[in-house]
Amino acid sequence: MLSWRVILPFVLTGTIWGSTWYVITGQIDGVPAAWSVFYRFALATPALFLVARLMRRRLVLTRREHLLAAFIGLFQFSANFLFVYHAELFVTSGIVAMMFALLMVPNALFARFFLGERVTGGFLLGSAVAIVGTSFLLFNEWQSNPDAGVIGGNVALGIGLALLGILAASIANVVQANPTGRGVPMVSLLAWAMLYGTAIDLFFALITAGPPPLPMRGEYWGGIIYLALIGSVVTFPLHYNLVREIGAGRTAYNSILTIGVAMLLSTLFEGYRWTALPAVGMALAVLGMVLALRARKQKSVQVQQSVRMRQGES
Numbered sequence: 001m002l003s004w005r006v007i008l009p010f011v012l013t014g015t016i017w018g019s020t021w022y023v024i025t026g027q028i029d030g031v032p033a034a035w036s037v038f039y040r041f042a043l044a045t046p047a048l049f050l051v052a053r054l055m056r057r058r059l060v061l062t063r064r065e066h067l068l069a070a071f072i073g074l075f076q077f078s079a080n081f082l083f084v085y086h087a088e089l090f091v092t093s094g095i096v097a098m099m100f101a102l103l104m105v106p107n108a109l110f111a112r113f114f115l116g117e118r119v120t121g122g123f124l125l126g127s128a129v130a131i132v133g134t135s136f137l138l139f140n141e142w143q144s145n146p147d148a149g150v151i152g153g154n155v156a157l158g159i160g161l162a163l164l165g166i167l168a169a170s171i172a173n174v175v176q177a178n179p180t181g182r183g184v185p186m187v188s189l190l191a192w193a194m195l196y197g198t199a200i201d202l203f204f205a206l207i208t209a210g211p212p213p214l215p216m217r218g219e220y221w222g223g224i225i226y227l228a229l230i231g232s233v234v235t236f237p238l239h240y241n242l243v244r245e246i247g248a249g250r251t252a253y254n255s256i257l258t259i260g261v262a263m264l265l266s267t268l269f270e271g272y273r274w275t276a277l278p279a280v281g282m283a284l285a286v287l288g289m290v291l292a293l294r295a296r297k298q299k300s301v302q303v304q305q306s307v308r309m310r311q312g313e314s
Contacts, residue, residue, distance in 0.1 A: 006245055009238040014254045018261025020231040021093040022269060024085060026223045032209035033085035036224070038201040041077055043228035045198050048191040051233060057185035061192060068180050069192035076172035077197025082204065083165030090158025094259070094266030095141050098134055098282075099162045101255045101289060105131070106170035114174060122295030130288025136281025144273070187236070252293050256286055 027036035052059055061069065087096050105127045111117040142155045172193075175181065181189060205212070215221070242254070263282065266272040 003245075006242065009242050010254060011257070013235045013238050013242070014257030015261050016230055016235050017254075018097065018258040019265060020227055021088075021097040021262045022265040023223045023227055023231070024088050025093050025270070026219060027227070028085055028089055029220075031213055031215050031220065032205065033089070034082060034201065034205035034209045035212055037078075037081045037085055038198065038205050038212075039224050040081075040228045040232070041194055041198040041201060043224060044232040045191065045194045047229055047233045048187070048194055048236070051236065052185070052187045052191050055185075055187055055237075057188045059188050059191070061184065061188070064180055065184050065189070066192065068175070068178075068184075069189055070196040072172045072176055072181075072189070072193040073196030073198075074200055075168045075175075077194050078200040078204065079168035080165050080172065082201070083161045083168060087158045087161035087165060090155055091141060091162060092266045092270055092272050094263035094270070094272060095137055096158075096162050097262035098137055098259050098285060099159075100166060100169070101259045101285070102127070102130055102134060103166055103169055103173070104252070104255075104289075104292060106166060107173050110170055110174040111177070120295045123292050126288045126291030126293070126295055128288070129291060130285045133281045133284025133286070133288055136284065137278050140275065140278045140281065143277075190236075253290075256289060259286075 024036075027033070027040070049059070084096065084100075108117075108119050108123060108127075112119050138159055141159075145155050176189065239254075263272070267274065
């Protein structure tokens with residue numbers, strides 16, 4: 001656990017993924033969110049195919065595997081990110097990141113109903129504590145901005161969009177764990193899923209936002225490159241190397257570092273104000289996640305519940 005092979009990728013992935021939530025705010029400033037999502041994955045997709053080629057993973061899929069990849073692409077790389085980007089129009093980016101840290105809850109519930117995996121009492125208790133803490137943060141967000149929201153619009157709408165994004169990501173996570181998904185090299189499945197999702201994003205952007213804009217701001221395209229290559233591709237092998245080194249259960253604790261970085265950036269650059277209510281909420285949310293993750297770690301059958309689609313939180 002104290003080896004540089006563990007500490008370095010652990011810190012890098014948590015820091016990078018934590019920063020992506022704030023970087024997204026620059027992608028929706030004056031540019032339709034749908035087009036920003038498309039630009040991000042239009043750049044990330046060929047890079048991920050290149051990673052799969054360098055890793056010598058098979059890229060030829062069967063018809064059934066292509067259908068699975070298309071389904072995952074729809075929910076993970078289209079619906080999930082479209083909901084997230086639009087949610088950040090109304091809610092502080094760190095709060096959206098905190099909500100997504102609870103992705104483990106619907107993951108476990110869906111796996112219970114559709115894959116027959118048992119949920120432990122410790123996991124339910126920890127999840128309940130985390131949900132209460134996150135509720136405090138959401139209430140404070142609404143209370144502080146009952147009408148206008150942080151960036152503009154309605155906070156309740158932003159929370160609803162974030163919840164839909166969590167639901168979409170969870171569906172993708174559970175579906176990829178079926179026998180067909182387990183039979184495909186993970187990087188290959190993600191590459192094809194991202195390709196299908198990008199095609200859907202293009203169609204959605206054309207229908208809802210009109211012709212593609214070409215922003216002239218260098219920081220916008222710098223953000224696209226950062227999100228696509230650093231946030232979606234570079235961290236990918238780092239994360240799964242961690243899974244191999246220390247296991248999926250311990251790797252999942254990375255989400256706590258992620259939300260810490262996200263909330264720090266929101267405090268520094270989005271003017272997020274800490275009072276007693278959000279401070280208590282943050283403490284409860286982190287405590288609950290630790291309890292839930294410890295429970296999952298103790299149950300070996302849930303190790304495969306690790307976030308194989310971690311690009312959905314960023």
